[in-house]
Amino acid sequence: MKLLPGVLAALDLPTPEPLGAPAARDGRSNGPAFPSPRLTGGPVFASPLAVGDCAVASVAACLVAAAELAHARTGRRPDISLDTAHVAAAMRSEIHLRDPAGNGIDGFAPLSRLWPAADGWVRTHANYPWHRAALLTALGVTDDPGPAIAALPAAEVERRVYAAGGLAVAARTPRQWRAACPPDSPLISFTPTAHAPALPAPTGPLPASGLRILDLTRVIAGPAGTRMLAALGADVLRVDDPNRPELPLHALDGVIGKASTEIDAATAEGLRTLHRLIGEADVVVTGYRPGALRRFGLAPDQIAERRPGTVVATLSAWGTTGPWADRRGFDSLVQIATGIGWAVSPDGVRPGALPCQLLDHATGYLLAAGILTALARRARGGSAGHVVVSLTRTATWLLDQPRTTPFPGTGDAHPIIDGYRVPLGDGWSGISPPGLLDGHRLSWPHLPPRYGHSPAAFPS
Numbered sequence: 185m186k187l188l189p190g191v192l193a194a195l196d197l198p199t200p201e202p203l204g205a206p207a208a209r210d211g212r213s214n215g216p217a218f219p220s221p222r223l224t225g226g227p228v229f230a231s232p233l234a235v236g237d238c239a240v241a242s243v244a245a246c247l248v249a250a251a252e253l254a255h256a257r258t259g260r261r262p263d264i265s266l267d268t269a270h271v272a273a274a275m276r277s278e279i280h281l282r283d284p285a286g287n288g289i290d291g292f293a294p295l296s297r298l299w300p301a302a303d304g305w306v307r308t309h310a311n312y313p314w315h316r317a318a319l320l321t322a323l324g325v326t327d328d329p330g331p332a333i334a335a336l337p338a339a340e341v342e343r344r345v346y347a348a349g350g351l352a353v354a355a356r357t358p359r360q361w362r363a364a365c366p367p368d369s370p371l372i373s374f375t376p377t378a379h380a381p382a383l384p385a386p387t388g389p390l391p392a393s394g395l396r397i398l399d400l401t402r403v404i405a406g407p408a409g410t411r412m413l414a415a416l417g418a419d420v421l422r423v424d425d426p427n428r429p430e431l432p433l434h435a436l437d438g439v440i441g442k443a444s445t446e447i448d449a450a451t452a453e454g455l456r457t458l459h460r461l462i463g464e465a466d467v468v469v470t471g472y473r474p475g476a477l478r479r480f481g482l483a484p485d486q487i488a489e490r491r492p493g494t495v496v497a498t499l500s501a502w503g504t505t506g507p508w509a510d511r512r513g514f515d516s517l518v519q520i521a522t523g524i525g526w527a528v529s530p531d532g533v534r535p536g537a538l539p540c541q542l543l544d545h546a547t548g549y550l551l552a553a554g555i556l557t558a559l560a561r562r563a564r565g566g567s568a569g570h571v572v573v574s575l576t577r578t579a580t581w582l583l584d585q586p587r588t589t590p591f592p593g594t595g596d597a598h599p600i601i602d603g604y605r606v607p608l609g610d611g612w613s614g615i616s617p618p619g620l621l622d623g624h625r626l627s628w629p630h631l632p633p634r635y636g637h638s639p640a641a642f643p644s
Contacts, residue, residue, distance in 0.1 A: 185223050187234070187241035187585070188248070191550070194371045195245065195557045197252055221247060221619075225268030229539045232528055234585035238578075239275050240268060242546040242553070247619045249556035250416050254391035256563035257383065262391075265620040273601040274618040275540040278404060278437045280601065284611025289433040295319060296516070298355075298535060299330055301338035305355040305535055307520040308345070311431055318350030351512055355535045358523030358583050365506050367580045372554045373572040380493035380568035383466065383559065387644075390417025390621075395559065396642045398461050399423065399442060400482070401471030402430060403514065404541060405575065406499045407438030408548030410469055413555065414441030415617035415626040419643045421461065423447050424636060435635040440608060441628035443638035449480045457640050462487055464642060467495045467555055473512060474504045484570045495558045497571040499551055504572060515544040515575060522579040527587075542582065543575045550578065608632055 189199045200220040221244050229235040244266055251261040273280060278291055295310035308329070310316035322345040323332040333341050338354035345352035356364070387394035392413055399410040399422040407422070414420040422439055424430055426446040430438065448454040459481065462468055468487050470477060477483055484496040498504070501513025508521075516537070519525050525535025554571035562568055606616040609632025617626035630643060 187237050188244050191241050191245040221264035221266050223266050228268050228272035232587050238582050239271050242549040243271050243618050246549040246553040249553040250391040253556045253560040256560040262621040270604050270618045273604050273615045275545045277615045280615050282613045291433050299333040301333050304338040306338045306341045309351040309514050315351050318348045322348035322350050353517045353521040355520045356523050357526050361522045371581050375570045376567040377488045377569050378492035380562045383563045393417035395466045397467045398465040399469050404544035405548045406471035408545050409551035411441050412552045421642050439633040439635050443643045444635050445638045445640045446636045469497045471499045474509050493568050495568050497555050501575045503574040503576050515541040518575040543578050547573050547578045
C-alpha cells in the first residue's frame with residue numbers, strides 16, 4: 185500500500201489515516217479523516233519491478249475514490265478491505281475465464297509475439313485480422329513474417345508496419361524510451377470544464393448507483409475500468425462498431441456487468457443514436473487514439489459542448505502528446521517500447537514480459553479512480569471535467585519505482601483464487617471484482633454477459 189499516497193495525490197484526494205491512528209480532520213469535507221484500506225495477504229508477483237505494489241495501489245485508489253463519491257452523495261464513507269491475492273487474480277481476469285468445460289480462451293494470435301530483427305527485437309500485435317493483414321502487407325509476405333523481420337533493422341520494421349496500419353515496436357531500453365518520449369503528463373490528469381448540475385440521487389446502496397456510463401472502449405484497459413464502475417453500481421452501456429467485432433476473449437471479459445450494443449457511427453442513424461446516448465450519460469469513456477473520434481463529434485471538447493455536465497474520460501496507449509500520440513497500441517507493445525521488456529529480461533539477451541498485463545489492468549483501475557473522483561467533485565457542486573490516462577504513463581510509473589530482488593510470489597495459482605471465482609452464467613466463470621465495501625463483496629450486475637445483444641439504451 186506504500187504507493188497509494190502518491191496515486192491519491194495525483195487524484196487530489198486526501199491521504200487516508202493509518203489504521204488505529206487518532207481521528208484527524210479532512211479539510212475537504214470538514215469531517216473525520218478516513219482510515220486506510222485494510223490490506224491482507226503478501227507478495228503475489230515475482231518480478232524485479234514493483235508489479236504487485238502498482239497493482240494493489242491502482243485498485244486501492246479506485247476503492248478510495250469510490251468511498252469519496254459515496255461520501256459526497258450520502259455523507260458517509262464505506263470501509264474498504266482488499267486482499268493481494270484477489271488483486272493478482274483480477275490483474276489476470278482474462279486468463280481466468282473458464283467455459284462450461286473448464287477451458288480458457290487463448291488471448292494471443294500466432295503472429296502476436298517477439299521476433300529477432302537484424303539488430304535487436306521486435307514485438308508485433310496481430311490479434312485482430314485487419315492488423316494481421318497490415319503486418320503481412322507491410323513486410324511483403326503472405327504468412328510467416330519471421331524471415332522478413334530478421335533481415336531488417338528493428339526500427340525499420342516498426343516504421344514499415346505502422347505506416348501500413350499495423351502494429352510493431354522495436355525493443356528499447358528505459359533510457360532510450362525516455363530520451364525519445366520524455367513523460368510530460370501526470371499519472372492521472374483532470375481538466376475542469378463547465379460547471380455541472382447536481383448528480384442524480386443514488387438509486388441503490390453502492391457509490392455509483394444510478395449513474396450512467398457510456399463505454400466506448402475495447403480490449404482490456406478501458407473495459408476493466410468500466411467493468412469496475414459497474415460493480416460499484418453504475419449503469420454501463422458498452423458500444424462497439426459492428427464492422428470491427430471484438431475478439432471472443434474480450435467480447436466476454438470486457439462486457440461483464442454491462443449492457444452491450446453495436447452501433448455503426450459511420451451511418452447517420454447510428455451517429456444520431458450515439459449522440460442521443462451522450463445526452464443521457466453522466467460519463468463518456470473513450471479508448472481510441474487522440475483525434476480518432478473527432479469526425480464523429482466525439483472528441484472530449486465536442487462532448488463537453490454537447491452536454492456540459494458530462495465527465496469525459498479518455499484512455500490511450502501512447503498519451504495525448506508527443507511523436508507517438510497518434511499511434512495505436514496495446515499493453516504488450518508498450519511493455520517492449522518503454523523498456524519494461526529489457527528491465528525484466530531473465531537473461532539480458534531476449535526481452536521479457538510482466539507476469540500480468542499490468543499496464544492494461546492498472547490503467548483501467550486508475551481510469552475508474554479518476555472518473556469516480558471527478559463525479560465526487562461534481563456531486564459537491566463542482567465542475568465536470570476531462571480525465572486522461574495512458575498505458576505509457578502507467579509504464580513510467582512502474583519503472584520509476586525502486587527495483588527489487590525477485591522473490592517467489594504466490595501468484596494467483598489455484599487454490600488461492602478459488603475463493604474469488606464466481607459464476608458468470610451459461611456455465612462460464614471468472615474472477616469477482618476486487619475489494620470489499622463495509623465487509624461486503626462487490627458483484628457483477630447484468631449476467632450472463634451478452635456481447636452486442638442489448639438495445640441501444642442504458643440498462644435502467
